[in-house]
Amino acid sequence: MKTSADGAALDGAPAVGVIGGGAFGRGLALAARRNSHRVRLYSRHPDGQALSPLTAPPAKRERATSKANEDPRATRRRPAGPPIEITSELGAVAEASLLFVAVPSRYFPDLARALEPYLDGRHLIVHVSRGLVGPELLTLTDVLREHTAARRLGALAGPLSATALAQGRPGGGVIGTLFPGVAAAVREALAGPSMRIYETDDLVGVQISSALVGVMTVVSAMLRERGLGPTAVALFCSRALAETTRITESRGGRAETTTGLAGAGDLFSAIGGDGRPEIALGEALGRGAPVDEAAAAAGAHVEGLELATLAAEYAASKGLSTPVATAIADMLAERTTLDETLTRLMAYPVGTE
Amino acid sequence: MLRALSERPLHLPRLRPYVPRPSDPAIFWFNAERDDILRTVVQRVLEGATTGSARMELALNDAAFHEVRRLEAQRDEESRTQLGYYRGLLRRIGRMSDSEKRATLEELITRFAHDVAGNFDPRVYALARRGVPKVITSVMDPSRLATDLLSADAPAIHDLLAVQGDVARLRALEPRGTLIYVPTHSSNLDSIVLAHALDRSDLAPVVYGAGKNLFTNPIISFFMHNLGAYRVDRRVRVGLYKAVLKAYSSVLIERGYHSLFFPGGTRSRSGLIERHLKLGLAGTGVSAFARNKRGRIARDVWFVPTTINYSLVLEAETLMEDWLSEEGRARYIIEDDEFSRIDRWVAFFRKLVGLHHACVIRFGDPVDPFGNPVDAEGRSASPAGRTIDPSSYLLDQGEIVLDEARDAAYTRELADVLVERYERETVIMTTQLVAHVLFRHLTDVTAGLDLFARLRYRGEIAMPREELEAKLGEARDALTDLEQAGAVHTSEPLRTLAPATLIARAIEVWNGYHSTRVASDRGDEVLIDDPKLLLYYQNRLVPYAERIAGRRDRRAAREIAQMVSTR
Incomplete structure (x- = not known):
């Protein structure tokens, strides 16, 4: 018999599985439970403190949350449901x-290989991670496809925050x-009066946009920390989005x-200050902290700063114009300083939009 | 006379029916099953179209509207006989009761189904097995066609065509399920050479949805009509017609008829390996698999990615013209190309005779409808080599369900797998590599120009012979390394002959067939005469260009890759 970390029985298949006990994994698990699903969550550290609220019965836990930052509509929906099962298998x-x-x-690649023995055609797998892999900018669903037999894949992105x-x-x-079946399953698991889930078949576009917004968030926080105003940040974000579009189209x-x-x-949400870790990282970098130190200070795995470099190299190989990505890549590699980067970007020939 | 021949199905008289043996492939029973197949098709399409009055009316309007529009524009024999019917229908629809609508739909669907359905005559098959090589070679001299067909000595097609790949595995799979061959498409000769390759490899004949335009060549038309080909008229835009085609091909696959589809939809205009596959009818393989699984019929479906590689492409000039012209992109059917001109056939085959391995067909390893590799026992394997059950892809809450949207998505995924397989299973031919090295040189010395400006350099740029030989040798070695790594294949002459011989052969093959000189040997240099045709042949190399370029050629190689990928 399988048992959970606290020894409770894990019999029968749960409706929803979540892999990852970080803030996002916990958020997804709670959202699915709110929709009355039986949820099982995999974590490499099943005894971690952050997970303990998940295993408590829902009513008790939700009573304990502060009323101040909770949406009243959500509070009214008090779903009953079993506690979230935690497993390390x-x-x-x-x-x-x-x-x-x-x-x-x-x-991701290691996880995909480790999951392979347990996956077949019946699985629907949706990831929420930001990241692209290798010089060809492979998406994370590409990685899942390469290493596992699962085919019904999806990527969930946009202004979703763990909180x-x-x-x-x-x-x-x-x-x-x-x-369409994957989208329907995700809606059933997560959507509700306070959660709208839109749908697109542009799987590649979603993942490239989401990954590059991660980089833009870091850089925009850096710029603000350096005292640059909203106009400079808006200029940067708009041009970076235009480059994202070029890369997206080139990847299909x-x-x-x-x-x-x-x-x-997603970018509006980040700039608006939804408290994601990329902001803290960008601010630390803006204060002049070295990359490693800044990442540690942000207190989270911030994905793909090296992505700026990958994106710039990819664009060069395809003949795409991405001056912002190239300048950011040079700065992150500490080939240029922030001030030099700014000067260089502002001096770049202006074209039609 | 030829016209009449090509428009009407020509059958042999029914003297003595052929009685199939149990060991014969499914297609030998086709004529016995034909009526049953048509009934199933009509019933299935009718079920989909008659779910409510509004839906029936929409289907009828759609059919009448599109057919009237097509026939009015077409102004031929077919228009004269059919136009009246559809105009009348268009007027009547509004007054029809539901039962009349249903009856009219059934009539239309039956019409379409009969127009699509093929015929299989084992006698023609036997004739084709013995005769097709001769037909092909005797086209060189049409006056000798009759005597050649009857004579016993087969011309040297055997040497002309090479077959590669794990044929034994395909033979083992044949009785266990339905094989769907999905080759690359460069020429209208493809279906013929593939049929011949199957026969030579002791693989069962296939059914094939042939474009109606293929029937313009009377010889081909005769064989198409009698070897199980069904007719696909791309000009017909009617929804019901498309539904009939899909149902027809699905029913054939479900019943175990090995099939052939060109998933690129049309011949590659540019000579590039297909990268965007629509799959079209090949997609019915996925839903046919689902239907069999749900009906507990133990017949799997497997796809065989296949590449057809030519030293010389019959229709190269027309295809390339079409690719380069803006309007060309909308043109789907070319009726006046080299394929329908006997004199071009003559020139083409004359050129190829005696050329060792002028065409290489390579059967890739089969995959299940979800892109997983399949072994000789028909077991699907996961990336780590575990056996997995392909029917798990059809499960929804533990039940096998039919779901068109899901199968369409699987089909798109499968298209990606095929694209990747094509690249790995492509066999690079001598002409292609020689063209690539020459074109790369042109690109290098005209740095900064766009494609069209480059193509205007006719007979102006030459490459020193010594440099050409050295770079050809380098490129060949790099390709051989890629082949070792499983990324591509090379033809036997390309692998074994000296660069000087390769250059001489390529020039010899091109010049004399193509209406313009492609390149000419001027002793210590080779002159680039027609960059357009060079581009066509070198386009096969685009996916590997950067990987086979030496350090000094990398910039030109990258430019080639970018120039072509943005078009």
Whole structure:
């Protein structure tokens, strides 16, 4: 008999599996439980303190949350449901047909290989990670496809924050998938009066936009920390989005995805200050901290700063014009300083938009 | 006379029916099953179209509207006989009761189904097995066609065509399920050479949805009509017609008829390996698999990615013209190309005779409908080599369900797998590599120019012979390394002959067939006469260009890759 970390029985397949015990994984698990699903969560550290609230019965836990930052509409929906089951076995979480993956992208290839023995055609796998892999800018669903037998894949992106998911505050996102069945399953698991999930078949576009917004968030925080005003930040973000569109189209995605929830929508949320770790990282970098130190200070795995470099190299190989990405890549590699970067970008010939 | 031949199905008289043996492939039963197949098709399409009055009316309007529009524009024999019917229908629809609508739909669907359905005559098959090589070679001298067909000595097609790949595995899979061959498409000769390759490899004949334009060549038309080909008229835009085509091909696959589809939809205009596949009818393989699984019929479906590689492409000039012209992109059917001109066939085959391995067909390893590799027992494997059950892809809450949207998504995924396989299974031919090295040189010395400006350099740029030989040798070695790594294949002459011989052969093959000189040997240099045709042949190399370029050629190689990928 399989048992959970605290020894409780794990019999029968749960409806939803979540891989990753970080803030996002916990948020997804809570959101699914709010929709009355039986949820099993995989974590490499099943005894971690952050997970303990998940295993408590829902009513008790939610009473304990502060009223101040909770949406009243969400509070009214008090779903009953079993506590979230925590496991440290991938096989146990893969008993669910719908799996959410919320692990940092750098662990993705290893995770995919480790999951392989437990996956077949029945699985629906949706990830929420930001990241692209290698010089060809492979998406994380490409990685899953390469290493596992699962085909019904999706990427959930957009202005979704871990806190909003966990607390049921209004928010929304977009699920990129070729399979309408995957989108329907994600909606059933997460959507509700305070959570809108849009759908697109531009799986590539969603993942590229989402990954590059991660980089833009860091850089915009850096610029603000350096005392640059909203106009400079807006200039940077708009031009960087335009470059994202070029890269997206070159990889077979669509331009409108970049301007939708996964790109612009997500960026608005980040600039608006939704408290994501990339902001802290950018601020530390803006204060002049070395990259390693800044990442440590941000206190989270911030994915893909090296992505700026990958994107710039990819663009060069395809003959795309991406001056912002190239300048950022040089700065992150500490070939140029922030001030030099700014001067260089401002001196770049102005063209038509 | 030829016209009449090509428009009407020509059948042999029914003297003595052929009685199939149990060991014969499914297609030998086709004529016995034909009526049943048509009934199933009509019933299936009718079920989909008659779910409510509004839907029926929409289907009828769609059919009448599109057919009237097509026939009015077409102004031929077909218009004269059919136009009246559809105009009348268009007027009547508004007054029809539901039962009349249903009856009219059934009539239309039956019409379409009969127009599509093929025929299989084992006698023609036997004739084709013995005769096709001769037909092909005797086209060189049409006056000798009759005597050649009857004579016993087969011309040297055997040497002309090479077959590669794990044929034994395909033979093992044949009785266990339906094989769907999905080759690259460069020429209208493809279906013929593939049929011949199957026969030579002791693989069962296939059914094939042939474009109606293929039937313009009377010889081909005769064989198409009698070897199980069904007719696909791309000009017909009617929704019901498309539904009939899909249902027809799905029913054939479900019943175990090995099939052939060109997933690129049309011949590669540019000579590039297809990268955007629509799959079209090949996609019905996925839903046919689902239907069999749901009906507990133990017949799997497997796809065989295949590449057809030519030293010389019959229609190269027309295809390239079409690719380069703006309007060309909208043109789907070319009726006046080299394929329908006997004199071009003559020139083409004359050129190829005696050329060792002028065409290489390579069967890639089969995959299941979800892109997983399949072994000789028909077991699907996961990336780590575990056996997995392909029916798990059809599960929804533990039940096998039919779901068109899901299968369409699987089909798109499969297209990606095929694109990747094509690249790995492509066999690079001598002409292609020689063209590439020459074109790369042109690109290098005209740095900064765009494609069209480059193509205007006719007969102006030459490459020193010594440099050409050295770079050809380098490129060949790099390709061989890629081949070792499983990324591509090379033809036997390309692998074995000296660079000087390769250059001489390429020039010899091109000049004399193509209406313009492609390149000419001027002793200590080779002159680039027609950059356009060079581009066509070198386009096969685009995916590997950067990987086979020496350090000094990398910039030109990258430029080639970018120039072509942005078009």
